[in-house]
Amino acid sequence: MPSRYVIVGGGIVGLATAHRILQDLPDADVTVLEKETAVGTHQTGHNSGVIHAGVYYKPGSLKALLCKAGSRSMADFCAEHGIPVKVCGKLIVATEEAELGRLRELYERSVANGLEVKLLDGPAAREFEPHVAALQAMHVASTGITDFAQVCRVLAELLVKGGAQVRLGTRVTGIRADRVLTDRGEIPYDTLVNCAGLHADRVARLAGADPQVRIVPFRGEYYELKPQRRDLVNGLIYPVPDPQFPFLGVHFTAMIDGNVHAGPNAVLAFKREGYRWRNVSIRDLAESAGYRGMWKLGRKHWRYGLDEMRRSLSPKRFAASLARLVPEVTLADLTPSGAGVRAQAIRPDGSLVDDFLIVRHGRQVHVLNAPSPAATSSLEIAKHIVAQLSA
Structure with a gap:
């Protein structure tokens, strides 16, 4: 048998x-x-279809090893089966002096992970993305997009x-x-x-x-650029992330269907499949709120959570975050798009896996x-x- x-x-x-x-x-x-x-x-x-290169992950970790190999095997699988795929590269952008050290650390981590990356000054970054604001940037050649x-x-x-x-x-x-x-x-x-x-x-x-x-759901909300403003973004533009969190910050993604997504933020969802504020599950919310790991996480990072909630509730704040990367973007250029929910595992001590x-x-x-x-x-x-x- x-x-x-x-x-x-x-x-x-x-x-x-x-x-x-x-x-x-x-x-x-x-x-x-x-x-x-x-x-x-x-x-x-509900994700944006990015084939990640493996930039952010600790050398030797499963994420680093499997993402690098996966970026190749996923692109090959898509090509073999006629699924649209494009290896377009992306920019990770430092917009202020305080981010330059973190960008250098990210570059060194990327090199340790065996990735093809290049540090650029502002003018060189604008050769890839003419509308970007950058003191420095890192270009990641092997990042791609598809339809998962x-x-x-x-x-x-x-x-x-x-x-x-x-x-x-x-x-x-x-x-x-x-x-x-x-x-x-x-x-x-x-x-x-x-x-x-x-x-x-x-x-x-x-x-x-x-x-x-315990799985705790975090909702990531998106906007997208209106069709007449899509020319502001050629490919993928990301901020330098906060290393304390697995979230990458609001960013721009030129998607395989031609749309340009902007986001996501990261707010606690009130339901494990809660794609809107009004989606509430008493069971799911009680499990999150009653979990000691969530309380410990909240005590440590409540300011971060409050900022994300404010950005969720204020389109103007959301647009201002995007304008740090591309200053020409205004609220009038954005239209609401969908949302995704991230299944984030949290340990009892409050640490994010x-x-x-x-x-x-x-x-x-x-x-x-x-x-x-x-x-x-x-x-x-x-x-x-x-x-x-x-x-």
Whole structure:
């Protein structure tokens, strides 16, 4: 009898993992469970489509290793399957003297990660982005853009062609040692992989694991440039990030469909799938508010959180943040766009998990922290998971 694999979660990491299993074990019995009626509905379907190079991550970390490899394998996968992809590069911009030291540190980290990067003065930066404000900038040549939702659809098609099952509209209600309970029946398994994203900690607890972290949802809200102002941005323009946080600051992204996204900020969401302020779940909010790790995080970084909330509630503040990068941008140039929710794992001591967190528990693997750059890294995360299963 072939080994039975059940993957919980039909986002890009779950689908890539199922695809990798079929590549390595063509006779395996593979089932993907997704509670929504389409794949890639949440984190994957709400991001800006950036194929990250691996600039920000500590050398030797999973993020650094898998993102660098993933930027190549994702671009190759897209090209192979006719998915639009463009390796356009990006600028990370220092707009004031206080950011120059952090930009230099980011450059040194990028070099340590083996990336093709170049430090530029202001005039050289404006050769790439004529409208940018920059004392200095770093150009990252290998950054790209694509449509990760389309990647998910292609992966799902490949899975079905390969004999796997992709069960949509199927919610997991319980997990036993040898079977998964759903609202549409029981599914036996020999190996379980939890790629449930925003609900990964809950699925881990259903499976009898102790995740040692809590998923707290942070909403990232976007605007986009009006069509007549898209010429202000050629590619991707990012600020120098605050190293205390995994959020990259509001930035500009010229997307694969021709739009130019501006954002995101990072505010606490009141629901794990809370894409608007009015989306509230008493259960989700109580879990976040009652978690001691969240209280410790809040006591340490309340000013940061307050600034992000103000920017969320004030379009004028949002526009002013963008104008630090491109001074010609005004509120009149922006129109509201969508939002995404980041599944951020937080430890009980209040620290943010800053690397991918993938834990083996018997015949189960739990992906407990896989926010950005997980989409970029997804094909490599899948290899890493399958290697763990084989160990």
